[in-house]
């Protein structure tokens with residue numbers, strides 16, 4: 074038997090699912106059924122809304138189809154014969170797909186038949202349904218999905234399935250997913266009162282006071298590190314004119330993701346990237362090689378259009394801030410500069426305990442700007458740095474930005490998921506397009522090189538990832554509330570107030586829980602808020618002029634620590650890494 078790859082298996086299962094749905098609902102209209110990460114789905118227009126119990130009925134039917142051992146038979150027909158194979162008066166979505174293919178100029182199309190079920194499809198599939206027997210699969214969930222992903226179209230019902238090479242892999246995936254659900258930043262964001270989303274602004278996060286504390290701590294630290302690394306910060310407008318975006322190439326290469334507006338009858342766009350703003354700043358004056366490398370940072374607010382179906386809490390938003398920087402330098406300075414950015418990135422990820430790997434992305438097959446020679450030169454410089462520093466990297470061909478090659482940082486979180494965060498992009502094209510120059514040591518005009526880079530990436534997404542990585546239990550230096558004072562009863566409130574005052578004087582982020590609740594309840598709530606230090610005060614503590622300290626329960630199983638002087642605890646919190 075030939076070894077099918079997992080995508081083929083996943084997609085073949087989607088055919089079996091569609092066949093099972095047609096058995097259950099002969100009037101079902103079929104959408105599409107691709108393989109996806111971890112499994113497959115199929116979209117249906119059905120006479121009624123599916124309920125979870127339907128999935129077990131469908132699963133039984135799928136098992137029967139798999140056991141019937143039907144072959145996946147390929148039928149190739151001319152596009153005009155297509156309608157004979159599928160009742161297109163009934164299968165309106167398939168008809169639309171066939172018409173689309175016609176418009177694209179396809180002459181022949183293929184269908185696959187398994188038993189009585191025929192589906193428009195390119196393949197490939199397994200040879201026969203029995204080949205699917207030994208894989209680990211299950212029907213997972215039901216969701217709504219717009220036909221072709223557009224909210225202008227009808228909402229269909231999507232059935233998701235999971236499929237892996239073995240049952241063991243499936244079980245592992247389910248276990249990890251359960252862990253990920255507990256860490257879901259959308260849930261924790263609400264529980265910890267960090268941020269919210271509203272239907273009035275889909276994809277636009279609202280930051281709450283505690284979320285802003287987190288935000289500001291991260292950015293204060295970011296500014297501190299960037300000042301040490303000789304970056305200067307600027308701020309450029311969110312809306313800029315059409316001609317600028319035409320010149321930068323965004324109008325041609327990025328238009329689908331941009332928002333537009335008119336001011337005094339002139340076309341403007343909301344910036345999807347910060348680069349052109351930074352370039353206008355650069356062009357403000359004549360530069361000398363003596364200023365180089367010129368490191369211009371901007372915490373820029375950008376807007377990018379995303380389809381409603383892909384929005385996902387802070388991880389996929391329509392408005393976000395990038396911790397951007399554009400470095401203008403000479404060709405000779407590229408390698409040392411890129412090397413310094415790698416160091417800075419490493420320093421910042423290390424403090425957060427984030428492990429990472431590096432990927433090197435080369436020129437896209439289509440849609441890029443710049444000559445072959447320029448691309449080769451740029452790719453070589455980045456490669457040299459990686460080679461010189463003996464950095465193990467993964468090659469990611471064709472995945473660069475449209476203006477130049479890049480090095481990406483992919484971090485691995487606490488439950489083993491990877492996320493692309495930082496990027497370093499080399500760019501000879503923008504300086505040319507915008508006619509940038511500087512005066513070199515021989516008083517000649519030359520064109521600088523531009524390096525685009527981020528470390529956090531989208532700050533909103535970065536915080537979302539951190540929430541999930543730490544499961545909301547941030548390190549003490551980052552925790553929005555570092556300590557909470559818990560008076561055992563009302564008569565201890567005054568002493569607790571004194572302690573709070575002292576903590577705040579020392580710039581410790583402290584709260585008090587003086588509700589009329591039992592101390593057990595107060596401790597439980599503080600644990601749920603993942604507050605690192607709980608300071609409990611009652612008669613004994615007041616008499617001893619001390620506080621009872623409890624440390625939040627994490628995997629390391631800490632808890633009651635005993636009585637301490639306030640000074641000792643203040644010192645410990647201030648020094649916490």
Ligand SMILES: [Zn+2]
Nearest residue numbers: 185194195196
């Ligand atoms: Zn297929």
Ligand SMILES: [Zn+2]
Nearest residue numbers: 347348399525
């Ligand atoms: Zn840029």
